[in-house]
Amino acid sequence: MNQERMLPMKVLFADACIRGELSRTARLAGAFLGRLQEVCPDLELLRQPLWEMGLQPLDAGALRAREALCDASDWDSPALTAARAYHDSDLVVIAAPYWDLSFPACVKVWVEYIFVRNLNFVYRNDRPVGLGRARRCVYLTTAGSPIGADDWGAGYLRAALGLLGVRDFHCVAVDGLDLLNARVGALMAGGEQRARALAEELAAEISPGPAPC
Numbered sequence: 001m002n003q004e005r006m007l008p009m010k011v012l013f014a015d016a017c018i019r020g021e022l023s024r025t026a027r028l029a030g031a032f033l034g035r036l037q038e039v040c041p042d043l044e045l046l047r048q049p050l051w052e053m054g055l056q057p058l059d060a061g062a063l064r065a066r067e068a069l070c071d072a073s074d075w076d077s078p079a080l081t082a083a084r085a086y087h088d089s090d091l092v093v094i095a096a097p098y099w100d101l102s103f104p105a106c107v108k109v110w111v112e113y114i115f116v117r118n119l120n121f122v123y124r125n126d127r128p129v130g131l132g133r134a135r136r137c138v139y140l141t142t143a144g145s146p147i148g149a150d151d152w153g154a155g156y157l158r159a160a161l162g163l164l165g166v167r168d169f170h171c172v173a174v175d176g177l178d179l180l181n182a183r184v185g186a187l188m189a190g191g192e193q194r195a196r197a198l199a200e201e202l203a204a205e206i207s208p209g210p211a212p213c
């Protein structure tokens, strides 16, 4: 067993469930994380509520300042808090409602803040190479209508985090919740069950053997 395996698993929870206690997506996240914590009681969970972190879309000045930090490898700067948290996590969990065919804007702004050159990715031979530790991401979402093929939220995040090193991207989506006559209780119960099953599957993958984590 290598040294890294013996450290507690670090889970970053990027929370974009803006409606808080009313959020059905937050319920999915609760089912996933609750089961994961039962199976892996030692895991370190860091929740980052994306809409409360004060992240502003990058403007020219912020971009210049960040490029200077990248050039100097100054990873302790407070401007890179989100990027460092991403870099250090073993598993990334993102929960975001389906808004306007994707997700709330705070998710895209968060992506701007984790895409940090020389910390979370680098170009080698004109190709991007991910430098984050996380190889797995779980994306939880709920939608009012059927998502269908217009899955810009999960599709975008799969591609973006793939560039940072994520190889296994899992999505648990419950859609059609706002349709007339939607059986919301049954749909949500099914989603929560899938989320819990995924937690068990990932826990076993990350650390097979008698001591799950």
Ligand SMILES: Cc1cc2nc3c(=O)[nH]c(=O)nc-3n(C[C@H](O)[C@H](O)[C@H](O)COP(=O)(O)O)c2cc1C
Binding pocket: 017, 018, 019, 022, 023, 024, 025, 026, 096, 097, 098, 099, 100, 101, 102, 142, 143, 144, 145, 146, 147, 177, 178
């Ligand atoms: C600002 C906003 C935008 C939305 N855009 C869409 C949309 O494009 N497609 C859709 O099917 N539902 C859309 N919905 C409905 C939500 O996806 C749905 O109610 C979801 O379950 C809300 O998640 P929550 O309970 O976690 O907040 C939108 C809701 C809001 C508030």
